[in-house]
Amino acid sequence: MAEGGGWQPPRPCEAYRAEWELCSSAGHFLRHYYVHGERPACGQWRRDLDSCREWEERRSAEAQVTRPGVPSPERPGTSPGARDAGRRGRALKKGFDSSLHVCWGACFDLYPLKRSLRESEQARVRAARKHGLVWAPRQSPPADWHLPLPQDNDR
Amino acid sequence: MAGAPGERGPGPAAGEQLQQQHVGCQVFPERLAQGKPQQGFLSSFFTNNQKCQLMLLQTLETSRSHPYVKLLLDAMKHSGCAVNKERHFSCEDCNGNVSGGFDASVSQIVLCQNNICNQAHMNRVVTHELIHAFDHCRAHVDWFTNVRHLACSEVRAANLSGDCSLLNEILRLHFGLKQHHQTCVRDRAIRSILAVRNISKEVAQKAVDEVFESCFNDHEPFGRIPHNKTYARYAHRDFQNRDRYYSNI
Numbered sequence: 001m002a003e004g005g006g007w008q009p010p011r012p013c014e015a016y017r018a019e020w021e022l023c024s025s026a027g028h029f030l031r032h033y034y035v036h037g038e039r040p041a042c043g044q045w046r047r048d049l050d051s052c053r054e055w056e057e058r059r060s061a062e063a064q065v066t067r068p069g070v071p072s073p074e075r076p077g078t079s080p081g082a083r084d085a086g087r088r089g090r091a092l093k094k095g096f097d098s099s100l101h102v103c104w105g106a107c108f109d110l111y112p113l114k115r116s117l118r119e120s121e122q123a124r125v126r127a128a129r130k131h132g133l134v135w136a137p138r139q140s141p142p143a144d145w146h147l148p149l150p151q152d153n154d155r
Numbered sequence: 156m157a158g159a160p161g162e163r164g165p166g167p168a169a170g171e172q173l174q175q176q177h178v179g180c181q182v183f184p185e186r187l188a189q190g191k192p193q194q195g196f197l198s199s200f201f202t203n204n205q206k207c208q209l210m211l212l213q214t215l216e217t218s219r220s221h222p223y224v225k226l227l228l229d230a231m232k233h234s235g236c237a238v239n240k241e242r243h244f245s246c247e248d249c250n251g252n253v254s255g256g257f258d259a260s261v262s263q264i265v266l267c268q269n270n271i272c273n274q275a276h277m278n279r280v281v282t283h284e285l286i287h288a289f290d291h292c293r294a295h296v297d298w299f300t301n302v303r304h305l306a307c308s309e310v311r312a313a314n315l316s317g318d319c320s321l322l323n324e325i326l327r328l329h330f331g332l333k334q335h336h337q338t339c340v341r342d343r344a345i346r347s348i349l350a351v352r353n354i355s356k357e358v359a360q361k362a363v364d365e366v367f368e369s370c371f372n373d374h375e376p377f378g379r380i381p382h383n384k385t386y387a388r389y390a391h392r393d394f395q396n397r398d399r400y401y402s403n404i
Contacts, residue, residue, distance in 0.1 A: 015396070022385065037333045118403070128378070134366050135290075135297075142292065145262050148242070
């Protein structure tokens with residue numbers, strides 16, 4: 001089966017496409033050079049877009065072969081005797097089983113796509129946070145933010 | 156910005172300088188299209204305060220057309236600082252050539268009704284001051300005794316509000332391309348500091364230099380430098396998507 005836990009790409013694929021197109025535009029080249037004095041690097045957006053699209057296609061294909069109404073056969077490795085195998089148990093039998101119209105585990109191997117997208121976004125977050133802060137963050141907003149102005153209290 | 160004596164306490168903590176923008180307002184208006192009849196109408200029949208209030212309402216109410224403000228308002232609400240127009244904005248006459256300021260002593264944005272020339276200018280001033288307000292909301296910023304904190308917020312405001320866009324710099328007759336944005340941010344941050352603090356230019360410049368690398372690269376809440384509305388819209392989209400984003404990385 002595909003990756004469990006309801007994981008999905010951090011951004012919709014449409015967002016990756018939009019970012020890649022914006023990054024690749026002449027206007028962005030000019031603005032990036034104006035700010036940073038060098039050309040922008042857009043390759044990672046393209047790789048992320050490809051990973052996202054492939055993930056969606058594979059998940060869609062998985063949904064096709066495990067459609068409602070088809071009896072769900074017992075997944076290999078998930079019987080009580082193999083409970084400790086966890087998700088790995090589902091990968092023991094690989095490939096498409098035409099007799100059952102089911103694709104097991106690594107047949108749709110989505111993990112590399114998930115790992116690629118997660119690593120890419122984690123790198124972006126690290127890059128954004130690598131510079132230390134000048135000030136200490138607040139745990140709550142300023143006490144007077146919602147209070148009336150001093151002159152309003154005097155009326 | 157120097158507040159009118161007796162009307163306001165210690166004065167705004169952070170201000171936006173006008174300088175060449177005032178000249179630009181007279182000679183090269185930010186509104187590139189000529190002859191907007193409603194502007195002339197406003198000038199003829201409304202006081203500066205009324206014009207300021209109307210333009211502010213336009214900025215806040217039609218934030219779909221100004222995604223910078225929309226994102227800042229949403230981010231502040233998310234941080235517990237929902238913005239109320241009557242409480243957190245004030246249109247006033249200002250001394251000198253400043254467009255606005257943020258008064259941290261009462262958590263209020265001051266808009267200089269005698270120096271904000273048109274709607275585009277109002278949009279940019281509101282964006283600039285909301286960045287100061289956002290910093291005040293999310294961090295312990297020592298506005299009055301720590302010039303590095305003030306410098307950091309001014310660097311961020313100049314960087315993220317569109318103050319230093321290529322077009323705005325050209326309109327100011329500041330011509331430069333490679334990394335000129337950073338030169339503009341440094342320069343405008345120093346000017347803004349000098350507008351609200353009685354310190355020497357050297358002290359202001361030293362403070363900006365010390366905090367520049369950290370604060371120039373702090374793009375919250377945008378996550379990027381919003382060069383124009385497209386970038387700001389993408390930033391707002393990412394802000395709205397943040398729960399999905401952080402739960403899946």
